[in-house]
Amino acid sequence: MTIGNKKLGLTTKIFIALILGAVAGIIFHYFIPTSYVRDTVFVNGIFYVLGNGFLRLMQMLVVPLVFCSLVCGSAAVGDTATLGKVGLKTLVFYVVTTALAITVALLVANLINPGIGLDTSSIVVSDVALSQEKISLADTLLNIIPTNPINALATGDMLPTIVFALIVGIILAKLGSKTETVSNFFSQFNDIMMEMTNIVMQVAPIGVFCLIAKTFSGIGFSAFVPLLKYMFSVLFALFIHCFFVYTGMLKTMTGLSPIKFIKKFFPVMSFAFSTATSNATIPLSIETLEEKMGVSRKISSFTIPLGATINMDGTAIMQGVAVVFAAQAYGIDLTMADYITVIATATLASIGTAGVPGVGLVTLSMVFASVGLPVEAIGIIMGIDRILDMTRTAVNITGDAVCTTVVACQNGEVDKDIFNDVA
Ligand code: ASP
Numbered sequence: 068m069t070i071g072n073k074k075l076g077l078t079t080k081i082f083i084a085l086i087l088g089a090v091a092g093i094i095f096h097y098f099i100p101t102s103y104v105r106d107t108v109f110v111n112g113i114f115y116v117l118g119n120g121f122l123r124l125m126q127m128l129v130v131p132l133v134f135c136s137l138v139c140g141s142a143a144v145g146d147t148a149t150l151g152k153v154g155l156k157t158l159v160f161y162v163v164t165t166a167l168a169i170t171v172a173l174l175v176a177n178l179i180n181p182g183i184g185l186d187t188s189s190i191v192v193s194d195v196a197l198s199q200e201k202i203s204l205a206d207t208l209l210n211i212i213p214t215n216p217i218n219a220l221a222t223g224d225m226l227p228t229i230v231f232a233l234i235v236g237i238i239l240a241k242l243g244s245k246t247e248t249v250s251n252f253f254s255q256f257n258d259i260m261m262e263m264t265n266i267v268m269q270v271a272p273i274g275v276f277c278l279i280a281k282t283f284s285g286i287g288f289s290a291f292v293p294l295l296k297y298m299f300s301v302l303f304a305l306f307i308h309c310f311f312v313y314t315g316m317l318k319t320m321t322g323l324s325p326i327k328f329i330k331k332f333f334p335v336m337s338f339a340f341s342t343a344t345s346n347a348t349i350p351l352s353i354e355t356l357e358e359k360m361g362v363s364r365k366i367s368s369f370t371i372p373l374g375a376t377i378n379m380d381g382t383a384i385m386q387g388v389a390v391v392f393a394a395q396a397y398g399i400d401l402t403m404a405d406y407i408t409v410i411a412t413a414t415l416a417s418i419g420t421a422g423v424p425g426v427g428l429v430t431l432s433m434v435f436a437s438v439g440l441p442v443e444a445i446g447i448i449m450g451i452d453r454i455l456d457m458t459r460t461a462v463n464i465t466g467d468a469v470c471t472t473v474v475a476c477q478n479g480e481v482d483k484d485i486f487n488d489v490a
Contacts, residue, residue: 092283121274141236182395374467
């Protein structure tokens with residue numbers, strides 16, 4: 068009970084930190100003139116150090132936590148048939164929701180018409196290079212198998228890490244008592260990582276406040292004005308996907324209350340929002356799903372890191388809207404075949420988008436190229452992408468959590484008493 072109360076307190080604190088951070092950032096941007104104290108001491112000093120310090124603490128947890136909890140999770144499930152079934156279901160769920168997300172985005176964008184009548188000359192075009200290393204599909208598939216697992220762990224390369232951890236877990240289950248010492252080691256190390264996550268979360272309100280204050284003191288509102296319609300379209304599509312599609316799926320496929328889900332998951336969404344990185348959210352997501360919603364780590368330790376790596380519905384939404392926006396701004400007509408191509412390429416692009424800030428914009432060039440849109444158009448939306456990146460990351464990780472809850476529920480791995488416990 069005490070834990071429950073403490074968590075509820077934390078949720079409220081994070082929410083307050085988010086609002087106060089935005090207000091402080093706006094005040095710094097508009098009402099405090101440039102000075103050494105404002106820029107060096109506060110924005111690039113205190114806000115930067117505390118905000119990024121917190122982010123680094125969360126990132127520090129990702130690799131050891133994902134590895135240990137995945138080893139323990141797959142060892143606990145044991146048989147490969149069940150793991151395979153869970154994996155396949157998760158993959159199908161991820162791909163279908165992403166395709167659905169782009170469809171929602173294309174519909175919303177065609178309703179709001181964000182690019183029509185846009186005066187492109189009023190916009191400062193960012194000239195950041197959009198270079199991306201091109202890797203073929205065959206190599207992408209091959210790269211899932213680590214040639215050196217230690218290297219995959221050291222560089223935080225998620226998919227090969229997941230594969231190696233799964234194999235270790237399956238073998239631990241197979242060898243049983245022969246490898247009990249190693250099993251115990253991973254399970255105890257896992258406990259250490261969960262406790263570390265708990266401790267780091269206690270400073271989350273300060274971290275969130277500083278991250279948001281720094282972002283808003285840098286961008287203010289003025290950059291948004293010419294692109295308000297585009298931003299509104301993205302935000303509206305994200306809202307529909309999150310609060311109608313996800314909640315509808317959760318309700319119909321599990322019978323669980325979407326309101327309770329969103330309430331309990333809110334701190335994770337705030338964290339994703341303030342940091343714009345799905346990867347760093349993994350530990351908190353797994354912990355929240357287990358402690359507040361009773362979702363077994365046997366499932367989440369696998370589906371959450373996988374989702375943070377390949378399931379990016381929010382990113383796909385931004386890409387769908389960006390396509391319509393650019394086509395309208397440049398007067399290019401998109402055919403039905405173009406739209407289908409966009410759905411296919413944006414689904415692939417979102418799989419290829421890493422869970423770190425800003426990558427969605429890089430993979431957008433692949434979607435633009437697929438229907439012959441000028442890649443330069445990306446420069447127009449680059450300047451305001453940060454705020455959308457924050458929002459879409461929150462949606463990205465919510466999609467992973469909804470899928471995890473659905474798959475876990477269908478496997479009898481959700482403790483409904485914990486899920487329904489509002490205390
Ligand atoms: N920042 C996003 C994420 O971490 C990826 C992106 O769309 O840029 O999920």
